[in-house]
Amino acid sequence: MQPTGTECAPGPKSSMGAEGMGESKREVVAAAKRSPSRWAALAAVGLVAVLAWASWPALHMMERRWSSDPRYTHGYLVPLFALWLLWSRRDRLDPAGVRPSWWGLAWVMAGAALKYAGSYYYLGWFDMVSLLPSLVGVAMLVGGLSALRWAWPSIAFLVFMVPLPYRAEMVLGSPLQSLASATSTYALQTCGVSATAEGNVIVLDDTRINVVEACNGMGMMFMFLAFAAGVAAVSGRPMLDRALVVASSIPVALLANVVRITATGLLHVTMGGVVADAVYHDFAGWLMMPMALLMLGLEMRLLSLLLVEEAPREAPRIDLLGGTFVAPTTS
Secondary structure, eight states, X not given: OOOOOXXXXXXXXXXXXXXXXXXXXXXXXXXXXXXXXXXXXXHHHHHHHHHHHHTHHHHHHHHHHHHHOGGGGGGGHHHHHHHHHHHHTGGGOOGGGOOOOTTHHHHHHHHHHHHHHHHHTTOHHHHHHTHHHHHHHHHHHHHHHHXXXXXXXXXXXXXXXXXXXXXXXXXXXXXXXXXXXXXXXXHHHHTTOOOEXXXXXXXXXXXXXXXXXGGSSHHHHHHHHHHHHHHHHHOOSOHHHHHHHHHHHHHHHHHHHHHHXXXXXXXXXXXXXXXXXXXXXXXXXXXXXXXXXXXXXXXXHHHHHHSOOOOOOOOOEEXXXXXXXXXXXXX
């Protein structure tokens, strides 16, 4: 007798073959790589929220200076630009290299020490500036050096939202006031106007222009320095060009202030004090920033003409009996 039964025939192969299993494995690995970055993002948001809560008095102090002191009105724009800069550099962050570093605790402790010193000695500036090392610590705690390399330009730019301490303003204000008075007097004399300087007062024929503390150009210098640093951060120019742009922002801002005072003196002589005062207080202040930006644009154009990057030279190719020989290049 032959054994009865059915013979198992080979069924259809599963759709999950070797190739499907390989794709599934790659998806699992990719998800595993993405999950640390998601946890890091959540941790960063949580730590920044805690830091903002702890620094709320300092942030409120800065906001009051921005709203009451014309020299620091640009402070409202600094955090917004820092966030935009952080977003624009998101391609610099490698999720695979995000690893927490406990060195961030040292930076957080440094920020806490500055905050404690500011509270103990009643130095509000220490309390305000403590936010910067604390943010460095948060970046390192969340993502290590990879996150810090991505975020450091935005963190460094936040320094422009912190007002200078009162003593620093007093130290800088008097020399800048004297410089503005002397330079504007010389410019008026060069234009053929009879002008002399008596301290911080410019004496014309029948007019006296008082270069007060608010006209020393410090506010313009702070604002334009922040703008130049922002331009340097987003421009793709060489590092030397960026450094020159930031370094030259201070004399450019002071020159714009001198032009403002000189133009006021010329208007006093030619059109009278009513027109000069109206232009000086209502119109010239708005023109200072566009004028400084025009100077910055001319400077960047000049740098493009003077500092020309040498393109990499391609090695010459020589055909030798059907083969190709690449000649070595000399530097």
